[in-house]
Ligand SMILES: Nc1ncnc2c1ncn2[C@@H]1O[C@H](COP(=O)(O)OP(=O)(O)OP(=O)(O)O)[C@@H](O)[C@H]1O
């Protein structure tokens with residue numbers, strides 16, 4: 138596979154502040170690549186360097202093997218879909234889409250043919266003569282994407298293009314966008330702070346934090362094998378227990394929390410005995426009322442604090458006797474419908490389904506300690 | 507219900523009457539009188555009755571309509587120059603300058619207008635005249651052999667008019683340019699546009715209402731200005747307002763003077779109407 142975009146050790150500084158810190162990645166031709174990170178982590182800065190609006194402080198950007206240093210945005214074979222779309226209100230839909238083609242000096246009949254083609258592609262064949270303010274949010278979205286796609290860029294950059302849409306439409310556009318990308322085959326680099334957008338659409342996701350990449354992986358690997366505590370907390374839900382990593386007589390690891398409770402664990406990343414670690418367990422890895430006969434199993438009695446009903450994503454919020462809150466996924470077979478707020482139940486999980494990382498001191502939004 | 511609507515209309519009149527009186531007494535009534543006068547013969551002829559002779563005189567005497575034509579052409583030229591200078595200035599102030607320099611630059615543009623037009627024009631005179639500052643330094647350092655008279659020609663007059671009217675172009679354009687989303691400019695750039703295309707297709711269309719109102723204000727101001735063309739222009743660069751002044755003050759011919767005044771009003775309105783039609787804008791949109 139050919140590499141459409143290659144970013145090598147890119148750094149961007151604003152004065153003393155490092156917004157993008159030594160980021161490297163390659164995107165293969167035709168892939169959907171997402172950059173996922175919390176607000177202010179440097180996603181837009183990175184994207185704008187690829188588009189050519191900023192020059193990197195250090196490092197290089199190559200598009201289809203060509204170094205892009207000192208190439209202005211209007212000469213780069215990439216196009217950017219802006220966060221607020223930036224459609225030209227002074228032009229109608231077809232002139233918006235034709236804008237880039239005309240800049241290349243293409244003849245009007247050809248331009249119009251391409252415009253109608255791409256409008257067909259994005260499902261708006263009747264909208265060529267509409268004004269921009271006559272379009273709905275989702276339609277504007279598609280026009281903004283069509284305006285870039287019609288230029289057949291090597292890479293299409295998208296800066297949180299669904300951010301301004303309401304939830305329902307966002308869900309819809311997610312699927313649409315993925316379908317469109319698969320159909321047209323253009324390379325997409327998509328940035329978002331919404332992990333579900335990144336997971337649903339992408340072939341590969343890079344998780345960004347404080348200006349650097351924590352992990353680049355497929356969505357399922359990010360979820361199942363997070364490479365850092367940040368990724369574990371940011372991608373999907375996770376229950377976190379902080380404690381000291383220790384070894385018992387038989388050589389098995391366990392995490393001992395501040396109340397001297399011990400949790401067995403088998404997946405250990407980059408940490409040693411005696412380290413302060415965070416142990417992460419997915420809500421769906423936790424079993425309600427586990428069978429008694431399991432050995433090497435974490436088991437604890439808990440008090441149900443609340444039943445968080447959310448259709449297929451319903452969960453229990455429970456507290457351990459030591460006050461640790463834990464989220465437990467509810468299986469969808471109505472098996473546990475009898476559990477009510479205030480009940481006392483047993484929960485347990487396989488030590489293999491937890492993962493622990495050395496505590497870095499980096500705080501997440503809902504960190505306990 | 508009754509009382510409420512009554513009180514409302516009462517309040518309305520409190521505000522309306524001063525405005526109405528102002529308009530009636532100071533603008534409409536004098537103009538009606540001037541209009542009447544423009545269709546009458548001078549009083550000393552003792553010939554009452556309606557006549558078009560004042561207007562016919564304007565078209566019969568080439569010096570009058572030549573002056574008018576010249577004035578209109580120069581006013582259009584000055585308006586265009588002011589627009590060409592004003593656009594980048596407004597762009598710099600709204601889009602390039604940092605927040606702090608922005609306030610500073612705006613004040614810099616405003617300050618000259620705290621001084622009266624007369625003083626401003628004399629300021630230029632001090633700089634440009636034969637014994638002025640520029641000539642002093644140029645001859646002192648031997649760049650020019652002898653002083654050059656830079657005042658009293660069309661170029662000096664145009665420069666003076668541009669200077670006195672630039673604010674009235676920049677301010678309305680800043681108003682509309684502020685509302686231009688920067689990402690539109692970036693999007694155009696990203697889609698392959700060069701600077702001149704961005705100006706032509708994005709910035710100017712967006713700023714059109716401000717540009718038109720700026721142009722109308724500047725054009726009217728320049729067309730009706732008296733001091734600058736009089737003090738900075740040469741002997742043969744007569745402005746039409748000077749013709750009107752001459753009729754009223756020099757020849758004591760109020761009838762001719764008012765006819766000229768109405769011709770100026772009428773023809774400037776036509777020029778603005780044509781310009782609006784040519785640029786595809788409507789006055790309603792501009793006023794909005
Ligand atoms: N011109 C600038 N000067 C100084 N700091 C800046 C500048 N632009 C951005 N920053 C800082 O760089 C960091 C990254 O900004 P960036 O816009 O890339 O974030 P982001 O990841 O796109 O966030 P969001 O998801 O909120 O859009 C932020 O902390 C921001 O404060």
Ligand SMILES: [Mg+2]
Nearest residue numbers: 180181182296
């Ligand atoms: Mg951003």
